[in-house]
Amino acid sequence: MDPLLSISDLWVEVGGKSVLRGVELSIPNGEVHILFGPNGSGKSTLLSAVMRLPGFHISRGAIAFRGTRIDGMETNEIAQLGIGLAFQHPPAIRGVALENFINAIDNTGEIARGFRELHLDSHRRRELNCGFSGGELKRSEILKLYAQSPELILLDEPESGVDLENLAIITRTINQILLADNPLEVSRRGGLIISHAGFILDYVEADRGHIILDGRIACSGNPREMFDAIRSEGYYHCVRRMSER
Amino acid sequence: MDRDTSSNNDLRQVGYDPLIDHAGSFLVEDHKITEAVPHTDALEVMPLALALERYPWLRERYFKLIDKEQDRYTREAADAGPTGFFIRVFAEKKVLLPVQSCFLLRTPGLRQAVHNLVVAEKGAELHLVNGCTTARYTDMGTHIGVTEYYVGENAKVTTSMIHHWGDDVEVYPRSAAHVEKGGHFVSNYVAMTRVGRIEMYPSAILESDATATFNSVVYAPAGAWLDIGARAILRGSHAAADIVSRAVSDGGYVMTRGHILGETSGCRGHMECNGLLLKESGVIHAIPELEGRSPDISLSHEASVGMISREELAYLMASGLDEEIARSLIIQGFLEVPLADLPPFLQKTVSALVTQARRGEAV
Numbered sequence: 001m002d003p004l005l006s007i008s009d010l011w012v013e014v015g016g017k018s019v020l021r022g023v024e025l026s027i028p029n030g031e032v033h034i035l036f037g038p039n040g041s042g043k044s045t046l047l048s049a050v051m052r053l054p055g056f057h058i059s060r061g062a063i064a065f066r067g068t069r070i071d072g073m074e075t076n077e078i079a080q081l082g083i084g085l086a087f088q089h090p091p092a093i094r095g096v097a098l099e100n101f102i103n104a105i106d107n108t109g110e111i112a113r114g115f116r117e118l119h120l121d122s123h124r125r126r127e128l129n130c131g132f133s134g135g136e137l138k139r140s141e142i143l144k145l146y147a148q149s150p151e152l153i154l155l156d157e158p159e160s161g162v163d164l165e166n167l168a169i170i171t172r173t174i175n176q177i178l179l180a181d182n183p184l185e186v187s188r189r190g191g192l193i194i195s196h197a198g199f200i201l202d203y204v205e206a207d208r209g210h211i212i213l214d215g216r217i218a219c220s221g222n223p224r225e226m227f228d229a230i231r232s233e234g235y236y237h238c239v240r241r242m243s244e245r
Numbered sequence: 246m247d248r249d250t251s252s253n254n255d256l257r258q259v260g261y262d263p264l265i266d267h268a269g270s271f272l273v274e275d276h277k278i279t280e281a282v283p284h285t286d287a288l289e290v291m292p293l294a295l296a297l298e299r300y301p302w303l304r305e306r307y308f309k310l311i312d313k314e315q316d317r318y319t320r321e322a323a324d325a326g327p328t329g330f331f332i333r334v335f336a337e338k339k340v341l342l343p344v345q346s347c348f349l350l351r352t353p354g355l356r357q358a359v360h361n362l363v364v365a366e367k368g369a370e371l372h373l374v375n376g377c378t379t380a381r382y383t384d385m386g387t388h389i390g391v392t393e394y395y396v397g398e399n400a401k402v403t404t405s406m407i408h409h410w411g412d413d414v415e416v417y418p419r420s421a422a423h424v425e426k427g428g429h430f431v432s433n434y435v436a437m438t439r440v441g442r443i444e445m446y447p448s449a450i451l452e453s454d455a456t457a458t459f460n461s462v463v464y465a466p467a468g469a470w471l472d473i474g475a476r477a478i479l480r481g482s483h484a485a486a487d488i489v490s491r492a493v494s495d496g497g498y499v500m501t502r503g504h505i506l507g508e509t510s511g512c513r514g515h516m517e518c519n520g521l522l523l524k525e526s527g528v529i530h531a532i533p534e535l536e537g538r539s540p541d542i543s544l545s546h547e548a549s550v551g552m553i554s555r556e557e558l559a560y561l562m563a564s565g566l567d568e569e570i571a572r573s574l575i576i577q578g579f580l581e582v583p584l585a586d587l588p589p590f591l592q593k594t595v596s597a598l599v600t601q602a603r604r605g606e607a608v
Contacts, residue, residue: 095578095580096578
């Protein structure tokens, strides 16, 4: 069976500079992976390249979703195949009401529940991301994923700028999305989550971790062990230790 | 004059709709007044010519806020005589249902010149929906509309003008308001279809504690030429004005002007002119002007002209929206911001116009 996401020898340029330089990554069906790495290592670039956002030029390599090449597709086509990205810094879009946007992308038919559980009912008529607090931005990004109900979720630092109360709210919904909120669903959906602080590991069951350094996946392993090693010794030591194993 | 079904549809699109509860109606077809009906005792709706005969005091207000000699169009309206409405809301009467008025150009090539006069007495409230349109088969013609608004002490007048003209129609509205102490004047303007030429620059003179808000929302397809704007003269202390315009050029030419003049202490004025260019062939030219003549005033403006942000578009498309739908969502939102306070039925009318305009459909 083809993996959910398969990335091979991926080189990505941003502003003429190579930020990703030969990324290899595979996420099997039903797995959630965590991406660690210092600032500027290329974590967000990787998610942006998967979605083919403007400004991220794929100069080499391939990205496949369930065996279908997506590196030549348009952003909306990739999303329609079943990939959803929660942005770290979503743009504010004046005039577009949150509710209008969410209704336009809703695949669930029960979006009222999403608004309620993410405590966004009072934000329905607010302009999208305009004047939202850190927690509101994250909740609204997760509501977006809830509405899309994608097979693979990409989360760019869902825990940054969020207090513990908000983190509990958003991770509860993330787990609902991953389980498709359906008891009959045997296998859960997949995810690739960028984490700086590692808090997410306390809330979402992760299968594998990766450290990205200088535009490459430097090592992979048990996400909890990796995070502990990063916290005590830093990224480079962690990579060395994992390599020694 | 019998109206055919298609004309009725044309009228509905500019807010003249018998199915919507309203407090009065007034209709001019070419040069003929075919309806002038109040539905409540709180107000009068009648032809201005009749009102001038009936009320000698009104003659002093006729061509008082607008100079007859201002330009060739005001002269033409003066020569044509007072074909248009007189609406008066009696003191302390709050008429919350809208009064619907409509000016319909039926005969191709016709020059229609009208003059309207509105009086809201002390503490009164009026909501006027003013639709201007051409019959479906009429693409050419000229409309000249002089309107004088007298907003009494603590009175409130909201006027929403919806233009829906034929491709080569020329339109020259000339309107002015005088807002007495504590009064409120709100002017909404919506134009979503191609028009040969529109030139308008409504103004308001505000006495102490009076407020005025001008909201303009225009969509200019290729071939449209619009020169729109508003002026507020803050004459009394603590008068306040907001001028907001949102223009989308889909190949058309749009000039948005604005002028706020602060004359006395405690005045406040703010202007927003935002333009969105969808095609390289379009032009949006924003000219916001602030003029202060007293040290203790606060006047500000923000203006922007640009294309749809690539980042915003990509963000929406990353949720699976096709580019065209994402663009429509942004444009629709951009245009609807200033009209958030419109009554729901009018909001619906405007939303439908925006959506249809974006689809490039004949509306």
